[in-house]
Amino acid sequence: MATRTPTKRPTKAPVTAESAPFEPVRIGRKARPTDDGIVLFYLDDQPYRIPARISQGMTLEYLRLARTLGESAAAQRILERLLGPEAYEALEQSDDVREEEMDQILRAVTHHIAGPEDSGKDQA
Structure with missing residues (x-):
């Protein structure tokens, strides 16, 4: 009687750096350091x-809005996004906010997101 020898299974080649599968780049959902933020204003000592x-x-959004709608509209929209709906509504509903204070807040937001204003053109 003839005996059969089991067939050998091919062995897999070891995975090396050259043969490793492609690893996709992950964007977002990374652990980010805590951002305590900066105080923009106080309202009733809060x-x-x-x-x-x-x-x-957000910087690109500000630049697009400034170009299409003007700097004031861009600063207002970005202020709303930076503060969040509750804080923005508190500012919006306060009868204590004067025009000068609002201008100062909007200038601070613009400076924070886009850098200092140009005081002149083509300074040499």
Whole structure:
């Protein structure tokens, strides 16, 4: 009687750096350091903060809105996004906010997101 020898199964080649599968780049959902923010204003002695670090997306949104709607509209929209709905509504509903204070807040937001205003053109 003839005996059969089991067939050998091919062995897999070891995975090396050259043969490793592609690892996709992950964007977002990374652990981020805590951002305690910076105090933008006080309303009835309660501090209202905005993030210390502004995302590039928000900066680009500000620049687009400033170009299409004007700097005041862009600053207002970004202020709303930075503060969040509750804090923005508190500012909006306060009868104590004067025009000078609102201008100062909007200038601070604009400076924070886009840098200092140009005081002149083509300075040499």
